[in-house]
Amino acid sequence: MAKSMYLLWGSGSCPCWRIMITLEEKKLQGYKQKLLSFEKEEHKSKEVLEINPRGQLPTFKHGDDIINESTGACLYLENQFKSQGNKLIPDNPAEQALMYQRMMEGLTLYEKLNLVAFYDFYAPEGERHDSALKRNKDNLVTELQLWESYLENVGRYLAGGFSLADVVVFPSLAYAFRYGLSAGRYPKLAKYYSLLKDRPSIKATWPPKWFQIEQRSESLKDI
Amino acid sequence: MAKSMYLLWGSGSCPCWRIMITLEEKKLQGYKQKLLSFEKEEHKSKEVLEINPRGQLPTFKHGDDIINESTGACLYLENQFKSQGNKLIPDNPAEQALMYQRMMEGLTLYEKLNLVAFYDFYAPEGERHDSALKRNKDNLVTELQLWESYLENVGRYLAGGFSLADVVVFPSLAYAFRYGLSAGRYPKLAKYYSLLKDRPSIKATWPPKWFQIEQRSESLKDI
Numbered sequence: 001m002a003k004s005m006y007l008l009w010g011s012g013s014c015p016c017w018r019i020m021i022t023l024e025e026k027k028l029q030g031y032k033q034k035l036l037s038f039e040k041e042e043h044k045s046k047e048v049l050e051i052n053p054r055g056q057l058p059t060f061k062h063g064d065d066i067i068n069e070s071t072g073a074c075l076y077l078e079n080q081f082k083s084q085g086n087k088l089i090p091d092n093p094a095e096q097a098l099m100y101q102r103m104m105e106g107l108t109l110y111e112k113l114n115l116v117a118f119y120d121f122y123a124p125e126g127e128r129h130d131s132a133l134k135r136n137k138d139n140l141v142t143e144l145q146l147w148e149s150y151l152e153n154v155g156r157y158l159a160g161g162f163s164l165a166d167v168v169v170f171p172s173l174a175y176a177f178r179y180g181l182s183a184g185r186y187p188k189l190a191k192y193y194s195l196l197k198d199r200p201s202i203k204a205t206w207p208p209k210w211f212q213i214e215q216r217s218e219s220l221k222d223i
Numbered sequence: 224m225a226k227s228m229y230l231l232w233g234s235g236s237c238p239c240w241r242i243m244i245t246l247e248e249k250k251l252q253g254y255k256q257k258l259l260s261f262e263k264e265e266h267k268s269k270e271v272l273e274i275n276p277r278g279q280l281p282t283f284k285h286g287d288d289i290i291n292e293s294t295g296a297c298l299y300l301e302n303q304f305k306s307q308g309n310k311l312i313p314d315n316p317a318e319q320a321l322m323y324q325r326m327m328e329g330l331t332l333y334e335k336l337n338l339v340a341f342y343d344f345y346a347p348e349g350e351r352h353d354s355a356l357k358r359n360k361d362n363l364v365t366e367l368q369l370w371e372s373y374l375e376n377v378g379r380y381l382a383g384g385f386s387l388a389d390v391v392v393f394p395s396l397a398y399a400f401r402y403g404l405s406a407g408r409y410p411k412l413a414k415y416y417s418l419l420k421d422r423p424s425i426k427a428t429w430p431p432k433w434f435q436i437e438q439r440s441e442s443l444k445d446i
Binding site: 053054062063064065066067068069071072073075076079080089093094096097098100101103104105107123124126127129131132146149 | 277291292302317328
């Protein structure tokens with residue numbers, strides 16, 4: 001089945017990483033793939049736009065079926081390959097409710113990280129305000145403290161066993177620590193990150209450009 | 224089962240409406256509910272915060288399970304009550320891929336609508352720029368044109384039969400037309416809106432405050 005899949009992706013993109021972790025977990029290795037460069041604007045290339053009119057990565061096909069939205073693709077892959085690889089949506093109602101809740105909240109976490117780490121990208125010169133950046137930072141602190149509290153009473157993962165909640169949330173946290181987030185101020189998040197980073201599906205899909213030391217950033221160190 | 228459910232909601236909120244449509248479609252009428260007022264800040268009340276630390280509506284419980292994220296709640300309800308009421312996730316792989324794709328894209332549509340209709344809410348006085356509002360409007364036009372193109376080749380619904388894609392997207396379109404969106408410029412969206420607005424699950428959950436004529440707005444009329 002994996003041979004009929006095609007993923008166009010960018011290194012360091014959390015949404016791309018979510019699909020790649022899911023493909024590993026579902027034992028769908030061997031899919032066709034192409035690494036594109038955001039810097040060279042390859043996500044706006046003809047090949048991408050023909051599959052994905054939004055010109056974004058990931059861009060993903062399974063046979064003729066197109067599912068570019070990363071969370072949608074993870075849900076689709078789990079549903080299509082339920083009995084293959086690891087189960088990523090728990091059957092138990094309480095765990096399932098928590099899984100969907102954290103999975104969707106993970107999109108809010110990602111958005112709030114972006115609004116700080118990439119503030120200058122979202123607000124062009126002439127529209128930037130210290131007050132707005134400060135508000136974004138305050139919102140991110142509140143968000144991260146909420147996730148600290150979520151991790152207070154759970155085990156290793158966010159909702160029972162490893163699930164789509166972890167698939168969606170982990171890349172954002174990896175990116176937060178990569179961008180300088182303090183392990184001291186967010187010890188539960190740091191522990192979660194450190195426990196999951198060596199999981200085979202995650203190691204196998206680690207963003208290649210993160211192996212280059214010069215790609216590190218400190219834009220979240222004061223959060 | 225519905226008797227063990229509790230929904231705290233606000234009138235006119237698209238995320239709340241999504242859950243309410245899903246509950247109707249799954250024949251889960253008779254759930255406990257409370258209509259709260261955003262104007263009176265009741266979404267920040269103790270009762271809400273105890274269930275939902277984000278202080279947002281919807282706030283939703285099923286027994287002891289909490290699932291406040293609207294799209295997550297819709298997925299949860301469909302999965303827990305698969306064989307009850309209408310099926311909202313198609314089995315057919317092509318339709319299922321399209322369903323997840325449009326459902327998740329629906330969240331982008333909603334966000335882009337908000338960034339125009341509620342620009343003054345998101346950008347406090349002193350941080351507002353005509354250039355930013357114009358960019359938000361241009362992005363919204365592009366987004367709506369994309370949805371026009373999506374509706375070009377489908378039948379009545381977004382992905383096969385009525386599905387969670389429609390559940391997530393319809394409230395946003397209803398709100399867009401309520402806020403003055405031009406049916407002339409977006410004829411496919413207008414036709415979709417007009418076909419779905421009389422669906423029993425949608426009529427039964429129409430936002431009560433929308434029956435009051437003074438609640439209309441024209442903030443999207445030039446889009």
